[in-house]
Amino acid sequence: MNDSRKKKLLTPELVGAALKDSLIKLNPVAMMKNPVMFVVEIGTVLVLLMVLFPAAFDAPGSRGFNAAVFFILLFTVLFANFAEALAEGRGKAQADTLKRTKTEMKANKVTETGIKTVLSTELRKGDLIVVEQGEMIPGDGEVVEGVASVDESAITGESAPVMKEAGGDFSSVTGGTRVVSDRIKVRITADPGESFIDRMISLVEGAKRQKTPNEIALNTLLTSLTLIFLIVVVTLGPIAGYLDIDLEIPVLISLLVCLIPTTIGGLLSAIGIAGMDRVTRFNVLAMSGKAVEAAGDINTMILDKTGTITFGNRMASDFIPVGSCSRELLPVWAAIGSVKDDTPEGRSVLDYMKKHGISYDAAIAEGGEFIPFQAETRMSGIDLTDGRKVRKGAVDAVRQWVQAQGGDVPEGLDANASAIAAEGGTPLAVAVDKKIYGLIYLKDTVKPGMKERFDQLRRMGIRTIMCTGDNPLTAATIAREAGVDDYIAESKPEDKIAVIRREQAAGKLVAMTGDGTNDAPALAQADVGLAMNSGTAAAKEAANMIDLDSDPSKIIEVVAIGKQLLMTRGALTTFSIANDVAKYFAIIPAMFMAAIPQMDTLNVMKLGSPLSAVLSALVFNAIIIPLLIPLAMKGVAYKPMSGNKLLSRNLLIYGLGGLAAPFIGIKLIDLVVHVWI
Template sequence: MSTSRKKLLTGEMVTNAIKDSFIKLNPVTMMKNPVMFIVEVGTFVVLLMTLFPGYFGTEGSVGFNLTVFVILLFTVLFANFAEALAEGRGKAQADSLKKTKTEISANKVLGSGIKLVPSTELRKGDIVIVSQGEMIPGDGEVIEGLASVDESAITGESAPVIKEAGGDFSSVTGGTRVVSDKIRVRITSDPGESFIDRMIALVEGASRQKTPNEIALNTLLTSLTLIFLIVVVTLAPIARYVEIELSIPVLISLLVCLIPTTIGGLLSAIGIAGMDRVTQFNVLAMSGKAVEAAGDINTMILDKTGTITFGNRMASQFVPVGAHPERLVGEWAAVSSMKDETPEGRSVLELMKKQGLTYDEAMAEGGAFIEFQAETRMSGIDLKDSRKVRKGAVDAVRKWVEAQGGTVPADLGTQGDAIAKEGGTPLAVAVDHEIFGLIYLKDTVKPGMKERFDQLRKMGIKTIMCTGDNPLTAATIAREAGVDDYIAESKPEDKIAVIRREQAEGKLVAMTGDGTNDAPALAQADVGLAMNSGTVAAKEAANMVDLDSDPSKIIEVVAIGKQLLMTRGALTTFSIANDVAKYFAIIPAMFTLAIPQMEALNVMRLGSPLSAILSALIFNAIIIPLLIPLAMRGVAYKPMSSTRLLQRNLFIYGLGGVVVPFIGIKLIDLVVHWWV
């Protein structure tokens, strides 16, 4: 997929688009675009008048009628070509994805044994074992083990990623390959419902729906078409009254020139190209509405761990409090982590080995493991001898100890603050009513995040970081990353609350995250961008998935969304301005002989009424293919205020939309008038 960013079009895409241009002439298909459907109907009527001139009494106008028919036909074909070309880019991406959908054998776990079965027989909930060199047979979650996985078939990136049980990096995608170790995977989708299947359907365009903005613009264009249809129909009796003969082909030509055919022919291509541009950046958008909403984002909520930071918070030090020795802190930290499959839990045991410390592994046997919960912000184990061991957020462990009648060491707060000020995360370790010390977890802000947030600020987007860390740690990370605001010690409901608060103020909100606890907020946000390395729950809740798992990619998504809206607005402005110019080209030329006073409006001084009509019609046809590259690539976006942006586009595309037709139609008229 990365190679597709480098090349806008290929010869094969163009060839297929030309074929599809004729296939799309089907009236059932054309009716979805009212403006171009009107043009097609007019083309058919002129064709009949060309083929059967005697029946219509137009024997002397066959040459003119044939010329009009050819120009109108190319107008429709060029519009179809623009849409087909945009769709072709998505189909090309889908073809590359289909290559990854090969028949894979799976080692399905059945009771105490393993059975080799085709991947198509796997169902949601099945357990499979995938070893080094084997393909992962379906979407799933790692429930045991750790492995390096090559996801280049999906993301286009060659560097393998680590997938492990527990935490936010347990999600795996069917069609990727395990390059080291062995993992046990629980399948999370049935055949035909995998992540790749959804990607193929989306990039092929099968699931694309028109966005509200596009529907509104279609309604406007249809209304303008009806208005000009009424105007052209009323021109016929007016022309007869002033003794000017306007044939049906002339009236059809006039209608096609006046209705917004330029934007009507490019509107679908603009929307499809917008979604395709997102895909070029390895972001899968579940709908065009999500891309469009990204262009109007006011606030961005970012989860800290795995989004702003690398998310690999690892134990780096045991910090004793009170009179307890460091060795004892490590022992109880290890006991609390023996059944903890999260990266943090495993890092505690690794730190023990690194420091040469020992602990009684038999102590945890038969104990009940207490999993981490967002509400309690603690995990641990209840031992057989009734002792309860906990590790977790300092304030949560403090409250737990106090609730059992215990006392809190005087230096707990001081030591915790010291860790937090250094950007680390302190986890308190306690047994029943006594706190023994802290585990110093280190995390790192991803490179370039500060510069990326500066870009968002220039776009007028406010950034808010959400984290379960204490206020001091949160403040340190927020300052280092350069976000505008932060929420410390946040729970899933806190993220939803801040999103709803911003939405209640009329703002559109984007949210990025990768964990199961981010899923509710991702679903609530107007634009939810989940990391592909994250959990299945996060990806299902979001309306976009970043295949590269780069949270800063949201900046590209926002820029593409703004680019989509700008492109649509710019070309609409250009199209309407075109109509104004064509009005001054055709109407005065047609009526000047009968109404000499209209000579004042004949500023273009076109050769004759006939050449004026043909020149405007030819310009109307060729402007569509000339604008296809702009519709596909999008109007260049530069961070600036909405007012400056509006003024810039009105000047370029509004004024340009008036000036270009005057020049173009005049040049074409010089040739046409000589030829006629």
């Protein structure tokens, strides 16, 4: 697991920096971006003026009360700023670390006169560098010479090093990773400012991001509620005067602050920033907050079969004897022919033997001459020291090899080979000298746990569609084993775009994973496009998320994080509005029951006095924000369930909780405040 995911939510350094930023954010220009808290700040300033210049406001006898209101309002604003600063601070700390890494790295640049040591910031696209064992790779690039084991834990969090080699699918290297063995020559593929580290710095500093559409809509709602309560509170002044109730401006400001949605207003920005931070700590590079939020609203998920649902390698899944050969003998000779075979197929034979507890004498192959696979022969094998020859490979190639030595083709060979091919598998024949023993059934195996993952998505209300170039029979088999809802066989790049557009036309949001250039159009079309870090540049440019671990199935976790972001925002909004309802019934009856005795029926809290009711509600309003900061940062615990169940759960926990908390909290605070007043 990535160490960054284990970091504590709060550290002394992080809290200290957030406290400093909380004061800086008091700048009215910055506060105007949050209308709810801007209204609170204006109220704070007005009350401060009344404390400093009471005569100017004709309030000479209420200086102590006004001072108490001022400090409570000030802490309310500071706590809201602290929540946002804390969320931003986690990203800034990570950005500072990345910046130090970038500026301190050196590079061994290949020049016409030899090797020259330069700073990594001096490298340009196309430059050649040499990286030795123990050295950091100074920039993104492609391996052009050599093979090396690279530790990518600083980027992906995975502790096991990965092999990087020239000319293969794993030739791409990332700046900031370390070579742990051997030596490689790398061609830089990104100019300064365009590397992975630069993108990471940009992302984690992206706390000052544009608001997402849902966030804008919620912000508009909160602003509207603030205006409504502002009108209500302003009209209370004349009403109170008519009833001969003395409601001073600080009391009305306090009432306004208690009634407007300050809780969610103070935490809204922090929730969004923390959501992006959780995605980053899960090793996914999100290009915008909108992409993270969209992931939470996904209805349909398009997945490639190869490498996503299946391993992408043909692996031994069964042995089928032919002729007079026994089922026990065939695997033994298949294993002996694979002992020195380093191809994925050869290794899968030995893995199958180990997994199923089938024993064989590997010593038989010792000293034998390995015959590697060649395109011309389409076979591999081994010539044993006792003169016997073992071959495995394409059925027709092995048949011809056996017949050339005077052997016969056993009954059932072609029929079984055809049956394997019809199911989308690949048959490999195994022969020893003049006799064909049987067939190895190779197939692209579904990854463990995929069926459970798709069941989880189904509980989320997400439909899964598998795209594959396989024939319909093979596609149906894999789809059934994996448990996807639908599949597209013999699919081409345009087919993926077509299905995405069809789903979007039906009003659905679509997610897709991919890593190839042919996936780029579909990744761009999808609402959430997750490209693999090991994929092509075209795929990464088209997507709005990049998975640093290159695990295509991680789209499932990304969706869960997106849903957690939306759940957290919804839960705290529900809690905040329920709070406001409870505070309304707590304050208004206490303030007016002296003039309107009938309102005593609504005074269920039996608060000490109108002033203690206002101060108690104001104190509760201030302390509830810091109490909810950990929840805003960590997010509401997410469990896969339908939208209706999710809504019912939120209303039950955060709706009823939001109603009950103020009644309990304000009453307890009033017991103390009433004595003080």
